[in-house]
Amino acid sequence: MSDFLELLAADVADSSGASGMSGAPDSSDSAAPGITATNRVRTVLFECLFNHLADERVESLFTILGFEHDFDCYTIAGYPARSAARTAKEIEKIVADFGGMCLTAKRPIGNSTAVVALIRPVGAATPEIICNTIAPSFAADRPIALGPQRTGADGAMRSIQATLYCLQAAPALAATVQPLPRPLRTDDALPERALIGDADARDELVRVVYGSLTAAGPDDPTLLTVSTFLKFGGSLETTAKELNVHPNTIRYRLKRAAESTGWDATDPREAYVLITAIALGRVAEA
Numbered sequence: 001m002s003d004f005l006e007l008l009a010a011d012v013a014d015s016s017g018a019s020g021m022s023g024a025p026d027s028s029d030s031a032a033p034g035i036t037a038t039n040r041v042r043t044v045l046f047e048c049l050f051n052h053l054a055d056e057r058v059e060s061l062f063t064i065l066g067f068e069h070d071f072d073c074y075t076i077a078g079y080p081a082r083s084a085a086r087t088a089k090e091i092e093k094i095v096a097d098f099g100g101m102c103l104t105a106k107r108p109i110g111n112s113t114a115v116v117a118l119i120r121p122v123g124a125a126t127p128e129i130i131c132n133t134i135a136p137s138f139a140a141d142r143p144i145a146l147g148p149q150r151t152g153a154d155g156a157m158r159s160i161q162a163t164l165y166c167l168q169a170a171p172a173l174a175a176t177v178q179p180l181p182r183p184l185r186t187d188d189a190l191p192e193r194a195l196i197g198d199a200d201a202r203d204e205l206v207r208v209v210y211g212s213l214t215a216a217g218p219d220d221p222t223l224l225t226v227s228t229f230l231k232f233g234g235s236l237e238t239t240a241k242e243l244n245v246h247p248n249t250i251r252y253r254l255k256r257a258a259e260s261t262g263w264d265a266t267d268p269r270e271a272y273v274l275i276t277a278i279a280l281g282r283v284a285e286a
Contacts, residue, residue, distance in 0.1 A: 038065070041061055046116070054154040066101055067101065074118075074147050074149040074150070076131050076146055077114050078143065079113070091104055092117075098123070100125070110168075114164070144182055162186040168196055169196055191273055205277040210278060210284075225253040234265070234271065236251065261277075
Protein backbone atom coordinates (compact mmCIF):
# COMPACT_ATOMS: atom_id res chain seq x y z
CA MET A 1 0.00 0.00 0.00
CA SER A 2 2.92 2.35 0.67
CA ASP A 3 4.12 2.10 -2.96
CA PHE A 4 0.54 2.65 -4.10
CA LEU A 5 0.33 5.81 -2.02
CA GLU A 6 3.64 7.11 -3.36
CA LEU A 7 2.48 6.69 -6.96
CA LEU A 8 -0.92 8.29 -6.36
CA ALA A 9 0.55 11.12 -4.34
CA ALA A 10 2.98 11.89 -7.16
CA ASP A 11 0.11 11.89 -9.63
CA VAL A 12 -1.86 14.26 -7.41
CA ALA A 13 1.14 16.56 -7.04
CA ASP A 14 1.54 16.78 -10.81
CA SER A 15 -2.17 17.54 -11.27
CA SER A 16 -2.23 20.03 -8.41
CA GLY A 17 0.79 21.83 -9.75
CA ALA A 18 -0.77 22.15 -13.17
CA SER A 19 -4.06 23.49 -11.87
CA GLY A 20 -2.83 25.53 -8.93
CA MET A 21 -5.46 24.10 -6.53
CA SER A 22 -5.92 27.68 -5.39
CA GLY A 23 -9.59 28.44 -5.50
CA ALA A 24 -13.16 27.29 -5.90
CA PRO A 25 -14.19 25.98 -9.31
CA ASP A 26 -15.86 28.43 -11.69
CA SER A 27 -17.70 28.07 -14.96
CA SER A 28 -14.65 28.50 -17.19
CA ASP A 29 -12.86 25.66 -18.93
CA SER A 30 -9.71 26.39 -16.93
CA ALA A 31 -11.50 25.28 -13.77
CA ALA A 32 -11.83 21.68 -14.99
CA PRO A 33 -8.24 20.59 -14.21
CA GLY A 34 -8.57 21.97 -10.68
CA ILE A 35 -11.78 20.03 -10.12
CA THR A 36 -10.13 16.88 -11.43
CA ALA A 37 -7.10 17.39 -9.21
CA THR A 38 -9.30 17.94 -6.15
CA ASN A 39 -11.21 14.75 -6.89
CA ARG A 40 -7.93 12.89 -7.25
CA VAL A 41 -6.73 14.18 -3.90
CA ARG A 42 -10.00 13.08 -2.32
CA THR A 43 -9.78 9.66 -3.95
CA VAL A 44 -6.22 9.15 -2.74
CA LEU A 45 -7.11 10.38 0.73
CA PHE A 46 -10.02 8.00 1.24
CA GLU A 47 -8.10 5.09 -0.27
CA CYS A 48 -5.46 5.69 2.41
CA LEU A 49 -8.00 6.03 5.23
CA PHE A 50 -9.88 2.91 4.12
CA ASN A 51 -6.57 1.03 4.23
CA HIS A 52 -5.62 2.23 7.74
CA LEU A 53 -3.02 4.76 6.56
CA ALA A 54 -2.73 8.11 8.35
CA ASP A 55 0.90 9.26 8.11
CA GLU A 56 2.33 12.68 7.26
CA ARG A 57 1.51 12.24 3.57
CA VAL A 58 -2.13 11.75 4.45
CA GLU A 59 -1.97 14.84 6.65
CA SER A 60 -0.72 16.74 3.58
CA LEU A 61 -3.68 15.53 1.54
CA PHE A 62 -6.04 16.75 4.26
CA THR A 63 -4.33 20.14 4.21
CA ILE A 64 -4.83 20.43 0.44
CA LEU A 65 -8.55 19.81 0.98
CA GLY A 66 -8.83 22.45 3.71
CA PHE A 67 -8.61 20.23 6.78
CA GLU A 68 -5.80 21.87 8.71
CA HIS A 69 -3.44 20.07 11.11
CA ASP A 70 -5.10 18.79 14.32
CA PHE A 71 -8.60 19.34 12.94
CA ASP A 72 -11.55 17.78 14.74
CA CYS A 73 -13.89 15.52 12.79
CA TYR A 74 -16.48 12.76 12.98
CA THR A 75 -17.95 10.30 10.50
CA ILE A 76 -21.46 9.43 9.39
CA ALA A 77 -21.99 6.46 7.09
CA GLY A 78 -24.99 4.70 5.63
CA TYR A 79 -26.56 3.24 2.52
CA PRO A 80 -27.87 5.69 -0.10
CA ALA A 81 -31.58 6.19 -0.55
CA ARG A 82 -30.99 6.62 -4.26
CA SER A 83 -27.60 6.69 -5.96
CA ALA A 84 -24.36 7.03 -4.01
CA ALA A 85 -23.43 10.11 -6.04
CA ARG A 86 -26.72 11.86 -5.32
CA THR A 87 -26.57 11.00 -1.61
CA ALA A 88 -23.00 12.33 -1.38
CA LYS A 89 -23.98 15.56 -3.12
CA GLU A 90 -26.99 16.06 -0.83
CA ILE A 91 -24.88 15.50 2.29
CA GLU A 92 -22.18 17.91 1.15
CA LYS A 93 -24.78 20.60 0.43
CA ILE A 94 -26.51 20.18 3.80
CA VAL A 95 -23.24 20.39 5.72
CA ALA A 96 -22.19 23.42 3.66
CA ASP A 97 -25.54 25.08 4.41
CA PHE A 98 -24.71 24.68 8.11
CA GLY A 99 -21.40 26.40 7.39
CA GLY A 100 -19.31 23.25 7.73
CA MET A 101 -16.85 21.21 5.68
CA CYS A 102 -17.46 17.67 4.50
CA LEU A 103 -15.64 15.05 2.44
CA THR A 104 -17.55 12.09 1.04
CA ALA A 105 -16.69 8.78 -0.57
CA LYS A 106 -18.37 5.49 -1.35
CA ARG A 107 -17.24 2.16 0.04
CA PRO A 108 -18.42 -1.38 -0.80
CA ILE A 109 -19.77 -3.36 2.14
CA GLY A 110 -20.78 -6.87 1.19
CA ASN A 111 -23.14 -6.62 -1.76
CA SER A 112 -24.00 -2.99 -1.02
CA THR A 113 -22.31 0.37 -1.33
CA ALA A 114 -22.13 2.74 1.62
CA VAL A 115 -21.60 6.49 1.51
CA VAL A 116 -19.08 7.77 4.05
CA ALA A 117 -19.09 11.42 5.14
CA LEU A 118 -16.17 12.86 7.10
CA ILE A 119 -17.38 16.08 8.72
CA ARG A 120 -15.70 18.86 10.63
CA PRO A 121 -17.78 20.02 13.63
CA VAL A 122 -20.22 22.73 12.63
CA GLY A 123 -20.68 25.53 15.20
CA ALA A 124 -23.55 24.76 17.52
CA ALA A 125 -24.84 21.96 15.28
CA THR A 126 -24.10 18.72 17.11
CA PRO A 127 -23.28 15.51 15.23
CA GLU A 128 -26.78 14.32 16.13
CA ILE A 129 -28.37 17.39 14.51
CA ILE A 130 -26.31 16.93 11.35
CA CYS A 131 -27.05 13.21 11.30
CA ASN A 132 -30.81 13.73 11.67
CA THR A 133 -30.77 16.39 8.97
CA ILE A 134 -28.99 14.23 6.41
CA ALA A 135 -30.87 11.03 7.38
CA PRO A 136 -33.42 11.32 4.50
CA SER A 137 -30.51 10.95 2.05
CA PHE A 138 -29.92 7.44 3.40
CA ALA A 139 -32.11 4.36 2.93
CA ALA A 140 -34.85 4.46 5.57
CA ASP A 141 -34.80 0.71 6.20
CA ARG A 142 -31.05 0.41 6.74
CA PRO A 143 -28.75 1.60 9.53
CA ILE A 144 -26.87 4.88 9.76
CA ALA A 145 -23.63 4.77 11.75
CA LEU A 146 -22.36 7.77 13.70
CA GLY A 147 -18.67 7.62 14.55
CA PRO A 148 -16.79 9.22 17.43
CA GLN A 149 -15.30 12.70 17.19
CA ARG A 150 -11.54 12.49 16.80
CA THR A 151 -8.59 14.73 15.97
CA GLY A 152 -6.20 14.80 13.01
CA ALA A 153 -5.52 12.31 10.23
CA ASP A 154 -5.17 9.34 12.57
CA GLY A 155 -8.39 10.27 14.34
CA ALA A 156 -10.21 10.61 11.02
CA MET A 157 -9.02 7.16 9.96
CA ARG A 158 -10.18 5.63 13.24
CA SER A 159 -13.58 7.34 13.11
CA ILE A 160 -14.11 6.14 9.54
CA GLN A 161 -13.06 2.59 10.36
CA ALA A 162 -15.39 2.52 13.37
CA THR A 163 -18.40 3.51 11.25
CA LEU A 164 -17.60 0.97 8.55
CA TYR A 165 -17.22 -1.83 11.08
CA CYS A 166 -20.43 -0.64 12.72
CA LEU A 167 -22.36 -0.97 9.47
CA GLN A 168 -20.91 -4.45 8.96
CA ALA A 169 -21.87 -5.43 12.52
CA ALA A 170 -25.40 -4.00 12.34
CA PRO A 171 -27.13 -7.23 11.15
CA ALA A 172 -25.83 -9.11 14.20
CA LEU A 173 -26.89 -6.28 16.50
CA ALA A 174 -30.35 -6.17 14.90
CA ALA A 175 -30.92 -9.77 15.99
CA THR A 176 -30.92 -8.71 19.65
CA VAL A 177 -31.75 -4.99 19.62
CA GLN A 178 -35.10 -3.94 18.13
CA PRO A 179 -35.47 -1.41 16.80
CA LEU A 180 -31.92 -0.41 16.03
CA PRO A 181 -31.08 3.12 17.18
CA ARG A 182 -30.97 5.62 14.34
CA PRO A 183 -28.27 6.73 14.19
CA LEU A 184 -26.41 3.71 15.49
CA ARG A 185 -23.45 4.93 17.50
CA THR A 186 -20.29 2.96 17.00
CA ASP A 187 -20.08 2.27 20.76
CA ASP A 188 -23.47 0.56 20.51
CA ALA A 189 -21.81 -2.20 18.49
CA LEU A 190 -18.55 -2.63 20.44
CA PRO A 191 -18.77 -6.43 20.94
CA GLU A 192 -19.87 -7.12 17.37
CA ARG A 193 -17.16 -4.84 15.97
CA ALA A 194 -14.54 -6.63 18.05
CA LEU A 195 -15.78 -10.02 16.87
CA ILE A 196 -15.39 -9.09 13.19
CA GLY A 197 -11.87 -7.79 13.62
CA ASP A 198 -12.05 -4.14 14.69
CA ALA A 199 -8.86 -3.69 16.72
CA ASP A 200 -10.00 -0.33 18.14
CA ALA A 201 -13.22 -1.87 19.48
CA ARG A 202 -11.27 -4.73 21.03
CA ASP A 203 -8.82 -2.27 22.57
CA GLU A 204 -11.63 -0.18 24.06
CA LEU A 205 -13.29 -3.22 25.57
CA VAL A 206 -10.03 -4.38 27.15
CA ARG A 207 -8.45 -1.07 28.08
CA VAL A 208 -11.54 0.92 29.11
CA VAL A 209 -14.22 -1.58 30.17
CA TYR A 210 -12.13 -4.46 31.54
CA GLY A 211 -9.58 -1.95 32.78
CA SER A 212 -12.27 -0.20 34.83
CA LEU A 213 -13.27 -3.51 36.43
CA THR A 214 -9.70 -4.23 37.48
CA ALA A 215 -8.45 -0.69 38.18
CA ALA A 216 -8.65 -0.96 41.97
CA GLY A 217 -6.33 -3.98 42.10
CA PRO A 218 -6.63 -7.73 42.70
CA ASP A 219 -8.17 -7.35 46.16
CA ASP A 220 -11.11 -5.32 44.87
CA PRO A 221 -14.23 -7.51 44.42
CA THR A 222 -15.69 -5.64 41.44
CA LEU A 223 -14.52 -7.97 38.66
CA LEU A 224 -15.34 -11.10 40.65
CA THR A 225 -18.80 -9.79 41.48
CA VAL A 226 -19.67 -8.78 37.92
CA SER A 227 -18.29 -11.96 36.35
CA THR A 228 -20.08 -14.15 38.90
CA PHE A 229 -23.35 -12.26 38.40
CA LEU A 230 -23.05 -12.75 34.64
CA LYS A 231 -22.06 -16.41 35.07
CA PHE A 232 -25.27 -17.12 36.97
CA GLY A 233 -27.51 -15.35 34.46
CA GLY A 234 -28.07 -12.20 36.45
CA SER A 235 -29.34 -13.84 39.65
CA LEU A 236 -28.70 -11.64 42.69
CA GLU A 237 -29.50 -14.38 45.15
CA THR A 238 -27.28 -17.00 43.54
CA THR A 239 -24.43 -14.51 43.18
CA ALA A 240 -24.77 -13.45 46.83
CA LYS A 241 -24.79 -17.08 47.97
CA GLU A 242 -21.75 -17.92 45.82
CA LEU A 243 -19.76 -14.96 47.22
CA ASN A 244 -21.16 -15.36 50.74
CA VAL A 245 -22.45 -11.79 50.99
CA HIS A 246 -25.87 -10.11 51.28
CA PRO A 247 -27.78 -9.40 48.00
CA ASN A 248 -27.69 -5.69 48.82
CA THR A 249 -23.90 -5.89 48.73
CA ILE A 250 -24.14 -7.31 45.21
CA ARG A 251 -26.51 -4.51 44.20
CA TYR A 252 -24.09 -1.91 45.50
CA ARG A 253 -21.10 -3.47 43.74
CA LEU A 254 -23.00 -3.75 40.44
CA LYS A 255 -24.07 -0.12 40.69
CA ARG A 256 -20.49 0.93 41.31
CA ALA A 257 -19.31 -1.18 38.37
CA ALA A 258 -21.91 0.44 36.09
CA GLU A 259 -20.71 3.88 37.11
CA SER A 260 -17.06 3.07 36.43
CA THR A 261 -17.48 1.15 33.16
CA GLY A 262 -20.54 2.86 31.69
CA TRP A 263 -22.21 -0.54 31.24
CA ASP A 264 -24.91 -2.02 33.49
CA ALA A 265 -24.69 -5.77 34.14
CA THR A 266 -28.41 -5.91 34.97
CA ASP A 267 -29.33 -4.88 31.41
CA PRO A 268 -29.24 -7.85 28.98
CA ARG A 269 -27.60 -5.96 26.13
CA GLU A 270 -25.07 -4.20 28.34
CA ALA A 271 -24.34 -7.49 30.09
CA TYR A 272 -23.24 -8.86 26.73
CA VAL A 273 -20.80 -5.96 26.36
CA LEU A 274 -19.36 -6.79 29.78
CA ILE A 275 -19.14 -10.52 29.02
CA THR A 276 -17.19 -9.75 25.85
CA ALA A 277 -14.92 -7.27 27.62
CA ILE A 278 -14.13 -9.71 30.43
CA ALA A 279 -13.40 -12.54 27.99
CA LEU A 280 -11.09 -10.35 25.90
CA GLY A 281 -9.42 -8.93 28.99
CA ARG A 282 -8.65 -12.36 30.38
CA VAL A 283 -7.26 -13.49 27.04
CA ALA A 284 -5.05 -10.39 26.91
CA GLU A 285 -3.73 -11.11 30.40
CA ALA A 286 -3.06 -14.80 29.78
